[in-house]
Amino acid sequence: MVRNLKDSVVLVTGGTGSFGSTMVRHLIDKGAAEIRVFSRDEAKQDNLRSQIKDPRVRFYLGDTRDRQSVDNAVKGSEFVFHAAALKQVPSAEFFPLEAVKTNISGSANVLYSAVENGVKGVVCLSTDKAVYPINAMGMSKALMEKTAMAIARDSQDSDTTIAVTRYGNVMYSRGSVIPLFVRQAIERRPLTITNAAMTRFLMSLQESVELVEYALTNANTGDLMVKKAPAATVGTIAESVAQLFGADSKNILEIGVRHGEKLYESLLGVEEQAKAQDHGDYFRVPLDTRDLNYEVFFDKGEVHLEGVEGYTSHNTTRLNVAEVTELIKALPEIKELING
Numbered sequence: 001m002v003r004n005l006k007d008s009v010v011l012v013t014g015g016t017g018s019f020g021s022t023m024v025r026h027l028i029d030k031g032a033a034e035i036r037v038f039s040r041d042e043a044k045q046d047n048l049r050s051q052i053k054d055p056r057v058r059f060y061l062g063d064t065r066d067r068q069s070v071d072n073a074v075k076g077s078e079f080v081f082h083a084a085a086l087k088q089v090p091s092a093e094f095f096p097l098e099a100v101k102t103n104i105s106g107s108a109n110v111l112y113s114a115v116e117n118g119v120k121g122v123v124c125l126s127t128d129k130a131v132y133p134i135n136a137m138g139m140s141k142a143l144m145e146k147t148a149m150a151i152a153r154d155s156q157d158s159d160t161t162i163a164v165t166r167y168g169n170v171m172y173s174r175g176s177v178i179p180l181f182v183r184q185a186i187e188r189r190p191l192t193i194t195n196a197a198m199t200r201f202l203m204s205l206q207e208s209v210e211l212v213e214y215a216l217t218n219a220n221t222g223d224l225m226v227k228k229a230p231a232a233t234v235g236t237i238a239e240s241v242a243q244l245f246g247a248d249s250k251n252i253l254e255i256g257v258r259h260g261e262k263l264y265e266s267l268l269g270v271e272e273q274a275k276a277q278d279h280g281d282y283f284r285v286p287l288d289t290r291d292l293n294y295e296v297f298f299d300k301g302e303v304h305l306e307g308v309e310g311y312t313s314h315n316t317t318r319l320n321v322a323e324v325t326e327l328i329k330a331l332p333e334i335k336e337l338i339n340g
Helices: 018-030 042-052 067-074 089-094 096-116 136-154 177-186 205-218 234-244 270-275 321-329 332-339
Strands: 009-013 034-039 057-061 079-082 121-127 161-167 191-193 199-201 223-227 231-233 252-254 266-268 282-285
Touching: 009 018, 009 067, 018 034, 018 042, 018 205, 034 042, 034 067, 042 057, 057 067, 067 096, 079 096, 079 205, 089 096, 089 136, 096 121, 096 136, 121 136, 121 205, 136 161, 161 205, 161 266, 177 191, 177 234, 177 332, 191 234, 199 234, 205 223, 205 282, 231 234, 234 252, 234 321, 266 282, 270 282, 321 332
Parallel strands: 009 034, 009 079, 034 057, 079 121, 121 161, 161 223, 191 252
Antiparallel strands: 199 231, 223 282
8 A cells, every 4th residue: 555655644753863863854855744753862852853943843752661652642643653762782781671661562552552543554663683683682673573563463454554674784873883983084093893704784874764665655564674785894894984084994903793793684584585575676575464273384384495595784785895985975974074
């Protein structure tokens, strides 16, 4: 079902974050009638309010853990982009129950509220770390996905379409590696990398917005949507930043893999890739609609996994230093730094 954002009422949870604020500006350009920003940080809300200064943007202070504050923001919304989450890997490692409360229970609050209030479409944002998770943040996001799909499975007769999107490293998002490299290069300090051979997907914030909008307009309920993206090694990314800002590309210090990190990112596991449908720039993994009466699947399998690979940053298109440099130069934040 194709959905039009123009003249619609849209809620963005986590609306003051890197993705959320980019989506808010995108919705303004799309001509949304009302854009609701839901988050718990009043300082970030005030900062975004002063930047945007648009009467169509309304701010809702609350927490996804609190169902009443969620209901206040969801009621009357037509579409919901659910980006609110605890995303920092080290924080979740030390406080895993906090990740459970926000990423799983908080997401369930948003989804149940959306179904009960007749929202037309919900897109939940997930991460590559949910695929074969090895850290608490990834595990909580994996269970967020399972929760979304379970609610979608139980709500197939409702008016609400629920979809999940996954993406990997978003360039220049808050807490990502490129802003760190840029600061280190400008200050002529060593660029600290964990492992030069690590690979990471490269996607801009605008491309992450396009993925979420594609899911909203094209997904069936319970679908998992992934955008194809190129990748590069961490060493290549560091060298590109160093060259771009005139730093010594040999002044790169390898500090070792941090707790909870992977050598490469996975956007689709082997089992998911076996069921994925190729939509050109995107993959779609449809909802498994089985219920608890699934004895037939013990007698006869449905998917053959021999020779199937997952979709990872190791086997996608690999970029070299020059190609990564061109991608980084196109980022609005980098243009501003260079022009400044």
